[in-house]
Amino acid sequence: MNCVCVLGAGYMGSAISFPLSDNVNDVHLWGTWLDEWILDGCGQGLHPKLKNAIPDNVSLFYAGELKEAIEDAECLIIAVSSEGFIPVFEKLLGEMEEGCPLFCLTKGFVSVFEEVHRISQVAHRMFLQRFPGEDFQWVSVGGPSKAVELSKRVPTSAVFGMNSSVMAHFSQMFSTEYYFVNRCDDVCGVELCSAFKNVYAIGLGIYDGLYGEKRENYAHNLKSILFNQSVREMALIVEHAGGKRETAFDLSGVGDLFVTASSGRNRRYGEYLGKHFPPNDAYRLMKEEGEIAEGYHAVRYGMDFIRSLESAPFGKLPLFEMLFRIIVQNRDVEDELHRFLKVLSKQ
């Protein structure tokens, strides 16, 4: 492979450039209008978020240089934030001259005309409007991958949910001795787990916020109930949305939840809630430090998404409902935890 283009120069876009740069001659890293300062930093030798120098064969492109960035690219890798997805994808389609394999690292949901959808559903529709009749070749990337670690070339396992076996060929350009590509055909499952695990990680953070420091109340049995229930509910959501249960039991579900619950922004956001910070205040507080707890949005979007399913598994998602009540309806965390446990005890 000679040239690929990564869209989005934040944590994940920049980190994925590392394994790509080991296989591809020329990696183009394009920054959105919000990434200018990052590209400036990279140009001076250090990625300001990753605190690491970008590999030599990665060339930087500013927001206005999208056409040049994608011109020679044989594949496009989208790694912008979920809020940025639609405007960037629209711009991208405008600049593309023909269809091209797409890899998506953006996690979460998108909202179109007040309706919440998986990213690939919306991307597919937009793609066909621009290129009627052409093949939509898509991979959703999931799995436990902290960007800073990946940029240090730490062993990382990812799952590539692909809608066409053609993509298996292209996915080879990501494979290195430290980046393990696991392929599956469940785009829906990978996407949903990647989004919902951020919500469930908040739950584990809440628990540690509530009890982590009061050692005498800390209970592994109870924390494990939360972890296990998160996995159960992710499998149920995936199944009801037309994906495969097993996807939730592998890297994008169990594996990614394990990492996200151990550390990171969503977990930290949960800890604030466990310490009785109001949900909106905690979100704002973190945002002021430049940290976005994606689960804060995913719990709202996730609820809308679940409600839109033909057979919504309501009544079977007591943990998700607990988190919705805490984050969106501002209910008391301890009351809600007890209520959740009461539901479990009666099942």
Add this chain to the structure above:
Amino acid sequence: MNCVCVLGAGYMGSAISFPLSDNVNDVHLWGTWLDEWILDGCGQGLHPKLKNAIPDNVSLFYAGELKEAIEDAECLIIAVSSEGFIPVFEKLLGEMEEGCPLFCLTKGFVSVFEEVHRISQVAHRMFLQRFPGEDFQWVSVGGPSKAVELSKRVPTSAVFGMNSSVMAHFSQMFSTEYYFVNRCDDVCGVELCSAFKNVYAIGLGIYDGLYGEKRENYAHNLKSILFNQSVREMALIVEHAGGKRETAFDLSGVGDLFVTASSGRNRRYGEYLGKHFPPNDAYRLMKEEGEIAEGYHAVRYGMDFIRSLESAPFGKLPLFEMLFRIIVQNRDVEDELHRFLKVLSKQ
């Protein structure tokens, strides 16, 4: 229910007496010949392992009083160590006058004539020799349950793998507002996960022993690979042994691994290995403090068990094989971790 008898007054036997005592008038707690000091302590007001007083309606029985202990019991709950299982069960069958529902909290394997079996397989055979033609009613209990926490009535979720729907009725006597009984029909899966999770928890302990303190090398991505691979391999083992994959993805697999990997004896044993203690020395060191790392035995027995399967999933269990080489063959932990990662990178 008027009377049940728990066999084994160690951690789990004593802890399970708490939810039982909330439902059953009279709980008999029988100690083996190794438990005398524990019963003495309980008699003086405090269980010396749980550091908690046993409930008032729990009566204590010493090793020589087995007949009296089981006389009026409508169900028996076996919670001795896996090494103690066969001698205790033999003694028990000798004292029993007729078949009776059996609940087993003992985890691990038993070896008979140099062959390794699941506990329920051996128990079934022994039962039929004593009571030919009678119904063998059995439940294997699994799931994340730290005994000390259960004895503090902390919310705890268990899975009851039962071979007969009759046992659903009897399992109600365990259910309380803090002890959640989840029923399934996969005895094999529950037993195997409960045994193998101790081996895999050692793996996570090894990782923390190796890198936990050197913060700059610590990688969540890599630790998550170990957790995820543990779940994958448990599912594969269960499937090849005739159980259900889904069992590994729920409480006795994912849930119990989460707890066991966070804290406890097997995890601690792994940490010693990660700090380059020789496997036998580390085992002895812990044993001298009265702590048995069950995974140390389970890795040997587990290997024999896997080898005895008609279709052994060899080549697909790189993490289990890594742990076997480290613990049984005394190989270097870092070399083996790199070897394991190499295998993954080529899959």
